Amino acid sequence: MNLSFFIASRYFRSKKKRNFITILSRISMIGVAVGTMALVIVLSVFNGLEDLVRGLYASFDAELKIEASQGKSFQVDEVWLNKIKDTEGVAVLTEVIEDNALFKYRDYQHLAKIKGVSDNYLDQGRFQQGNVWGDLSLGTSTQPQAIIGRGVGFFLSIDLDNEFELLQVFYPKAPRNAGTLDPRQLYSREVIKPTAFFSIEKEFDDNYIIAPLSFVQGLLNYSNKRTSLEVKVQEGTKISTVKKRLNALLGEEFTVKDTDEQHASLLRTIKIEKLFVFITLSFILAVASFNIFFSLSMMAIEKKKDTAVLFAMGATEKLIRQIYIKQGAIIAFSGAIIGLVLGYMICWIQDNYGLVTLGISSSVIDSYPVKMIWTDFLWTSIAVITITFLASYRPAVIAAKVKLTEL
Numbered sequence: 001m002n003l004s005f006f007i008a009s010r011y012f013r014s015k016k017k018r019n020f021i022t023i024l025s026r027i028s029m030i031g032v033a034v035g036t037m038a039l040v041i042v043l044s045v046f047n048g049l050e051d052l053v054r055g056l057y058a059s060f061d062a063e064l065k066i067e068a069s070q071g072k073s074f075q076v077d078e079v080w081l082n083k084i085k086d087t088e089g090v091a092v093l094t095e096v097i098e099d100n101a102l103f104k105y106r107d108y109q110h111l112a113k114i115k116g117v118s119d120n121y122l123d124q125g126r127f128q129q130g131n132v133w134g135d136l137s138l139g140t141s142t143q144p145q146a147i148i149g150r151g152v153g154f155f156l157s158i159d160l161d162n163e164f165e166l167l168q169v170f171y172p173k174a175p176r177n178a179g180t181l182d183p184r185q186l187y188s189r190e191v192i193k194p195t196a197f198f199s200i201e202k203e204f205d206d207n208y209i210i211a212p213l214s215f216v217q218g219l220l221n222y223s224n225k226r227t228s229l230e231v232k233v234q235e236g237t238k239i240s241t242v243k244k245r246l247n248a249l250l251g252e253e254f255t256v257k258d259t260d261e262q263h264a265s266l267l268r269t270i271k272i273e274k275l276f277v278f279i280t281l282s283f284i285l286a287v288a289s290f291n292i293f294f295s296l297s298m299m300a301i302e303k304k305k306d307t308a309v310l311f312a313m314g315a316t317e318k319l320i321r322q323i324y325i326k327q328g329a330i331i332a333f334s335g336a337i338i339g340l341v342l343g344y345m346i347c348w349i350q351d352n353y354g355l356v357t358l359g360i361s362s363s364v365i366d367s368y369p370v371k372m373i374w375t376d377f378l379w380t381s382i383a384v385i386t387i388t389f390l391a392s393y394r395p396a397v398i399a400a401k402v403k404l405t406e407l
Contacts, residue, residue: 025295029335031288032388036339036380037346039281043376044347046274048369053266056201058259059130060208062094062230063239064246065257073097073225074254084229087249089242092232094121097216099227102170103209105156105194112152114169114209116216117230124232127198134160134196144215146192150199151206158194166191167209171219190219282383289391292328296395300324321396328392336384340377347372 066084068074076095085093097116102109119138127136131150139145146167148158159165171188192211199205217223233242239258246256260267300307307320347370349355354367 025292025331028289028291028295029331029338031291032285032332032335032384033339033342035281035285035288036336036384037343039278039285039380039383040340040343040372040376041346041370042277042281043274043380044343044370044372045368046270046277047371047373047376048351050267050270050274051371052365052369053263053270054259056130057263059126059128059200060204061259061262062124063233063259064231064243065262066229066231066246066250067227067255067257069253069255073222073227075224076226076229077224081229083249084231084246087242087245089234089237089245090231091234092120092124094118094124094230094232095213095226096228096230097213097220097222097226099171099216099220101219103152103156104168104170105158106165108156110152110155112149112207112209114171114211114216114219116211116213116220118213121210121230124230127200130198130200132196132198136196136198138210138212139193139195141212141214144192144212145195147196147198147210148194149205149208150197151202152209153194153197155206158197160194160197167194169211169219173221188219188221190215278379278383282387285383286387286391289332289387292331292388292391293395295331296324296328296392297398299327300395300398317401321393324396325389325392328388328395332384332388332391336381340380344372344377 081093081095084090095118098113100111101114102111103114117138121138122136135145136147137145138147148167152158156167158167169190169192172186173188192215198210231242231246233239243256243258250256310320350368351370351372357367358365
C-alpha cells in the first residue's frame, strides 16, 4: 500500500512538473509574440508620423529651396533667374521675400511672418494637404490679396466676409533723419485684403501670411533682393538629380535644400525617438525572454537522466547544447512569427479602416497614421534571434555539463 502510494505520488509530481514547464514555455512564446507585435506596431506608427510630417510640410515648403550661404538676402536679375529656370528638371521657379512684420486688423495686433511670392506660387501645388477656406488667390497688382494662416486669423479675429475691413501691415525702416520725431518715418505701412485661410500645421498656421511679391517688395523696399527661391521639379525627374545640377550652377555662395533638409532637426528628432523606442521595446522583449531561460533551465534539471542516456549513447556536449538552443529557438520563433503576423494585420486594419482615432476633431487626419517598412520587420527579427540565443545559451551550457557520476 505504501509502495503503491509512493509510486503514484512520484508519477503525479513528474506530471505536474512537465505541465508546469509546458505552461512556462507557452507563456514565453506569448510574451515574445506580444513584444514582437508591439515593436512592429510602434515602429509602423513612427513611420506613419514621419510621412505625415513630410506630407504636411511639403504642402507649404518647396521641393527645393535656394538660399544665400551667408546673409539674409541676395540680389537677382533676369539673366541669372533664366539660367535657373532653364536648368534641366526645373518646372517652376518662385521668387520669395520673407520677413517679420506687424499686422493689425481692427483693434487686434499680431507679429508674424509675411511671405511675398511671385504669381506662379500656387502653380507648385501648394495646400494640397490640409484645409483651405475662402478664395485661394493672390489678387492683382492693384488689389493684392492675402492668404492667412488660421492661427493668425484667430489672433486677429479676421472676418473674410467683411469687405470693408482691410489688413494693415507695418514694417520697421531706418528713418531718413536720425533725429526725427515723426513716427511715420520709423515704419512702412500698407493695406491688403484677406481672402482665404489655410490650415496645415500649427507652426505655419500661427506664423505665416502669404502675399503677392510686388506688395511685399514695396513694403520692405527690397527692390531686386530676394530671401529665397523655391523650385518645383518636373514630374518624373529625381529631386536629388536637380539638386546636384543647381548646386553645380550656383556654387558655394548658395545652398540648395530639399524638404527633409529644410526641417532636418524635426525629422532627426523623430528618428531618434524611434530608435529609443526600438531599444526600449527590445529590452522589454528581453525581459519576456527570461521565461525561455527559466523554462530551459528547469528542463535541463528535469532531463538530467535523459541527457545522461544521450551521453552514454555517444552524444557530445556540442550536440546537447544544440538541442537546448534549438528548443529555445522553437519557442521564440513561434512567438516571433505570431507577433509579426499579428502586428502586420493590426497595422493593415489601422491603415485601411482607422480603428484607433486621434480624438481631435480639428486634426488634419482622423486616425493614427501607420506605414509598414520591411526593414522594421527585419530588425525586429534580428532582435528576437539575438535575444533568443542569449536566453538559451546558458541553460544549454548547464545541460551539457551533466556528469554521469552525479546521477
